[in-house]
Amino acid sequence: MFKDIIVGITPTGIDDFAVKAAAEFARKFEANLYLVHVAGMAQGWGSVERLEPSGETAKLKDQIDGMYGEVLRDIPNSQIMVVPGIPHNELLRLARKKNADLVVMGPHTKEYEEKRSKMWGMAGSTLERVSQKARCPVMVVHKDVVCKEPLFENILIATDFSDQAECAVSYGAQMARQYKARLTVMHVADLEAEKDKLTARLESEYGPRLSGLENCSYEVCTGQPPMEILKTSQNLHADLVIMAHHSKEQDPEKAFMGSTVVQVALNAPSPTMSVNRYFDLRCGLMYDQTGNVMEADSAKV
Structure with missing residues (x-):
């Protein structure tokens, strides 16, 4: 059912459930799976152009591979991508390029847990904008998902x-x-x-x-x-x-x-x-x- 799945992630671990759910879908449907982190905003606008030449994107990719490499080990068509830019723009661009039929996201902000306790329903603007503008369905996962048969009842x-x-x-x-x-x-x-x-x-x-x-x-x-x-x-x-x-x-x-x-x-x-x-x-x-x-x-x- 799902053939090309994109997961928007950060190196904070807050997206663990989203990654695990997307990995289960990729195994079940033998889908292509792309874990994507968009770097640049945390380092400041002026640093976006120098992230790749400086080797910063490679370091972030290694960090994410250490977090999720084992989860992706038995998914042959999986890839970890770190790209510079504005998160929602790059996720939407990649979804169009890959003709993705599903984007999976977690809370997508490291401040999520703290803010959620203060204000019910708080979320990062990346999640908001991707959900609003994506051409394909966007699934938000913040809890463990059981990949059962049938998948949805x-x-x-x-x-x-x-x-x-x-x-x-x-x-x-x-x-x-x-x-x-x-x-x-x-x-x-x-x-x-x-x-x-x-x-x-x-x-x-x-x-x-x-x-x-x-x-x-x-x-x-x-x-x-x-x-x-x-x-x-x-x-x-x-x-x-x-x-x-x-x-x-x-x-x-x-x-x-x-x-x-x-x-x-x-x-x-x-x-x-x-x-x-x-x-x-x-x-x-x-x-x-x-x-x-x-x-x-x-x-x-």
Whole structure:
């Protein structure tokens, strides 16, 4: 299913769970795996151009190899990369270059644990920006992931009826078909009185895309979106939460602090996947945007 996987890492060890999960996926699907650290920001803007000539990138690569070399030992198509630049720009550029079908990230900031204890849902801007702009799905992993068979049995999709959320629903439907998983599509409403109307809207808008799924349901609740999504995820024992990452905020700092996806991702017991564009699973069966099976040579990514 996943053929080219990129993991954004730092040399701090905070991304251990993300690396281990990506390594498990790479073994399971015989995928290409790239562990990528973008250096330069910690050393200062003026030093970006001299990192490679000075040998700093080689030292960082050796350090990361010491951390994760054993994890990658039995993955033949794995590579550790250290590149200079701005983290989110370089990760996005590499994902495009490799035509990646999955980017895996941890909290991606060494201050994560300290800040999280002070402010619920705090996250690094690299995670925020990659999740928002990536052309392929981005999976955030901050806890141990059990690579079982089937890989996903219980998938939760949270939607706000945006165009990006429609892409997330389509991708989640593909995954549910591939794994014969139980699928729940949920929406968080502002008012209790709107629940029946919005449940009907979920069925009307997404029903055609979910046709043929044996175990599919819709749920509408009221409250704060991050809290309600987390609560529903726990109640359903979801092993994957899929959302779309977008923001109406023009101020990037407000968007960063208020991101529902990031708040859910850093607190959910399961991995959280951000999907903002139509993207097909690389598996035996491919599906169009309405959930119909496509011929292999006509499927587009």
